[in-house]
Amino acid sequence: MKKVSIVSLLMMLLIPMTAHADWAHVVHPGESYYSIASQYGVNTHQLQSMNNDWSSYLSVGERVQVPVTLNSYEKDLLARLVEAEAKGESYAGKVAVATVVLNRVESNIFPDTLYNVVYDGRQFSPVLNGTINQPAGAESKQAVEEALDYQGYDNGSLYFYNPDKAESAYLASREVTVVIGNEINVK
Template sequence: MLKRLLITGLTIAGALSFSIPAHAHAQQNVHTVQKGESLYKIANKYGISTQQLQAVNDKNSAMIYPGETLELPVMLDESEKDLLARLVEAEAKGESYAGKVAVATVVLNRIESDRFPDTLYNVIYDGIQFSPVLNGTINDPAGQESKRAVQEALNYQGFDRESLFFYNPGKASSDYLSNQEVTTVIGNHVFLR
């Protein structure tokens, strides 16, 4: 009896030690083309549009070849969408809907960039990147407009100007950001890459 209890306890402890951290969301961000597949079939498989799949891969035509690797847009689960919407709500409060979409787009672009961590959670909680993380407002619930803005940013991947930064020059200044290329200005935010 004692031996069985000890073995059971060790088995449970071993299983727990190999569990995946809660925020290590593994996403598949590439697809290897198989014989007989088309952009349409691949896009349908992942729930995205053919146009978005083409845009993410800088393709001007629908030609693909078996063995070719296609990048996929960032795909978020519901809890990740909520986290991003809360960040958008806190960062872009008082900004236009377009500004909220642009803030969400910056975060998605960072996930895809080699310059930043490759998960949503790690991008958002990467040091002192976002003031809502530092001041706790990221914990406030997101409004419907911020939630819609996140969904639009997800659908917009591949069509944007690859912004990786944004800031409000009325509230902050940065020598580093002043040396980056401005991609657009929306409301009080300047977006850069």
């Protein structure tokens, strides 16, 4: 029994679970897109794009959607998922996979942390077959960085699949957002 308690404690310490309410910032007096972007370490243009707002005026109490930010553990986890899930895909395909995962973190129909999205049931085969535990290559790590920078500029993809490898009537019925090589991203 003691070992279980120690293991549980270690897992809580080793696996950071960043709590994200809904990736929104409530505007306070005197704040601008620039000041909010600076606070979160993101580009002002990216923040405005995410909110589809090109004005410079914000109202006190307004909710501004902010990009997902990841700590080093979460970046590594996402890079390992990308490496395993998009093996054999182009660099653009790897960015697209990372983008889908980040969109899921922001979506209210999926869990609100990266860890919980990645380990949500049977969503990703690398989690099920253990290949997510293999280290990520430089290209997958760079794809994660690009996906983080790309937030707000994509088409809101929440799923990806390769119709040559998997059939899904559900995914085939969804709105296509982008096609990259053999991979189709959908909303």
